[in-house]
Amino acid sequence: MSNASNGASTSIWMATSTVPSYAPLAGGVETGVCVIGAGIAGLTTAYLLSREGRKVVLIDALGVGAGETGRTTAHLFPPDEWYAGTEKSFGADGARLIADSFARAIDMVETIIRHEQIDCEFQRLDGYLCTLPGAAPQHVDREYEAARRAGVDAERLQRVPGLSFDTGPCVRYGGQAQFHPLKYLTGLAHAFVRNGGEIHGGTRAVGIEGNEDEQVVTTEGGHIRAQAVVVATNTPFNDRVVMHTKQSGYRSYAIGLRVPKGSVPRMLLWDTGDPYYYVRLASAGAAADHEILVVGGADHKVGQDKHPEHRYERIERWARERFPMAQAVEYRWSGEVMEPADGPAYLGRNPMDASNVYIITGDSGNGMTHCTIGAMLVTDLIMGRANPWQAIYDPARKVKHGISDFVMEQANTIAQYGEWMTAGELDSVREIPAGQGAIVRDGLHKLAVYRDEQGGLHAVSAKCTHLGCVVHWNSAECSWDCPCHASRFATDGTVLHGPAALPLAEAALPEDNRRPPDAGDTRPAPPPN
Structure with missing residues (x-):
């Protein structure tokens, strides 16, 4: 059994299940x-x-x-563009097709779970899209009308029921769902092998x-x-x-807070803010007196925040303002999503x-x-x-559709290549604290250098093996992330996430950079962005 991962953080799903391993x-x-x-x-x-x-x-x-999959929040919910946005881009017929596909996908997951008897905490429940208190309700009105035209079980309400805070007007979507994704994958893997499938x-x-x-x-x-x-x-x-x-990689963040059992209704919740947040409950076990409130959001483009820990803090503040019963934060993790242009x-x-x-x-x-x-x-x-x-x-x-967003994303990507003309982040690897990484210039080249907790240095080329962008350090996941097309690499250069297929090239530090820092060197880490 194994719980391999592509990052340093641990999701609630990774902590509460063990998936099968294959040779x-x-x-x-x-x-x-x-x-x-x-x-x-x-x-x-x-x-x-x-x-x-x-x-x-x-x-x-x-x-x-x-x-x-092990880093998702594992909700089955309407598309991010919502039905109003989908209808605007693809017409009423397109919105109906997408609504049909989403409904049938949830049905398929439920059917597989029943047929294969997979114990993965699957639950049908209502989902809500809410606006911000005091904001104009037109967004909710348009979404409700578009959802109904698409054939979705939708209802417009003045606020989300059962919550202690006023969400403002909302749309309720019936028949949504949630589950434990790694327990589901475990059941799928066993069923696939029983059917004669081969996993490596x-x-x-x-x-x-x-x-x-x-x-x-x-x-x-x-x-x-x-x-x-x-x-x-x-x-x-x-x-x-x-x-x-046609798509861009974003990092999304989530935390899991203890809440007393029964203090928060079981539902899926999204808001229309910028940044937006999303909420669900997860089980802490049948015998536990608490549940885990999972709250996510605070997205940013992959590789474009070197010290993103502050995003966990932002999510926690938002959650505690609205869920005062929330207790300790038990989990913090992040995952990558690919955002299509249209x-x-x-x-x-x-x-x-x-x-x-x-x-x-x-x-x-x-x-x-x-x-x-x-x-x-x-x-x-x-x-x-x-x-x-x-x-x-x-x-x-x-x-x-979404041409302006498409152009902005491409301009952002092109701008990243300008980093080849800049100096390194630090003058010397001696300035890199234990457990951190930084980009250091070595003549015409840039090196991605990581110092482990024991003080050892690990250098690889900073050139992404996909299309040559300079990678950036991600202190939350202890990885090198590409700000252009969202590839990610481990500190030894191993690929963690594509589109790169090859590892970062090996590199040797210049001789004068190999000396360890002086004993008692207390220079601080570089400040976060």
């Missing part, structure tokens, strides 16, 4: 479908295909649930090449020959540029490959729902069936 691939193998990524997208796809009788091999660089952890895919008849996935342990490949790695590593201009996720055939390579990406803040939709859609495509959602989620679609 790395050793040698070549042939299969009908190779699925890359053992999160909810990959495991659901593999499971559904195994139910269809297809031979499937599933691989993951770390292991089951070690990516972003510790197996990183580094390339995909082939044609319409066969694709060859190159891994560190051998080659996998498959009739079809599904890339379910949160963001595709097999696409160099195109898909990464709202819907990108689910289906990869536009840059042959028609037998598929991607599931662009999950936004609805990874559990979008990834289930993606698994259902991709399964239909592989099995040769028509799917009514194919066009609206097509990864090849042009960005026609």
Whole structure:
């Protein structure tokens, strides 16, 4: 059993479950479908295909649930663009298609749980989108009307019922859900293996090449020959540029606070603020006298806040102002979400490959729902069936909506390359405190240097292996994060999150930078942004 992870923080799900581990691939193998990524997208796809009788091999660089699924808040809720935004961009018919896909995805999760008897704390409940007290209610009015036109079970209320604070006007969405994501993945993995599926952890895919008849996935342990490949790695590593201009990586933060059992109603809650916050309850165990209030938000672009710990503090202040019964903070964690330029996720055939390579990406803040939709859609495509959602989620679609946001994101990315012209963050590695990292210039090069808790120095190239941006230190997750396209690396350069497929290059410190700091050196760490 294993709980591998792609960061230093620990989510409530990681702390309250243990997922199964599987041996790395050793040698070549042939299969009908190779699925890359053992999160909810990959495991659901593999499971559904195994139910269809297809031979499937599933691989993951770390292991089951070690990516972003274990870092979600695990709610199944309406899309981040809401139905008003979806209708504005894609019309009433498009909004109805998306509403249908979201409803059917929740039904699919519930059906799998019942069929496979997975104990994962699944619960149907109401979700609420609330405005801020004193704010004009037009946003809520438009959303309620659009949701009803889309066929959603929605109701407009003056405030969210059962809470001790006034939320202002809100929309209630019936039939939403929540669960424990890693317990769900554990059940999926066991069911997939029972169906004849094959899982390999510790197996990183580094390339995909082939044609319409066969694709060859190159891994560190051998080659996998498959009739079809599904890339379910949160963001595709097999696409160099195109898909990464259509979406941007954001870091989202969450805390878990103790609250007395029964003091907060079980519901899903989002607000319309900027920054926005979202809330749900999680179980602390049947015998506990308390529950865990999970509160998330305070998002920012990946790699663009070197010391993001203050975001946990911001979320905690917001929560305590509204939930005075909240007690100690027991969990703090963060995760990465890929924000598509125009709202819907990108689910289906990869536009840059042959028609037998598929991607599931662009999950936004609805990874559990979008990834289930993606698994259902991709399964239909592989099995040769028509799917009514194919066009609206097509990864090849042009960005026609949200153009201003798209332009701003591209301008932000381009601006990051200017860092190659700047000095390093510090003049000497002697200034790096234990447990921290910094960028240091070495002639024409920049090095990403980390000092471990014992004082040892670890240097790698600061050049992201995807498209060459300078990586930034992330003190909350103890990682090197790319501010351009959201790749993340461990302190030794190992890839934690794509689109980068290769580790940061090894680097040697200049001789005069290798000396340890003087005894008693008490220079402070660099200030946070």
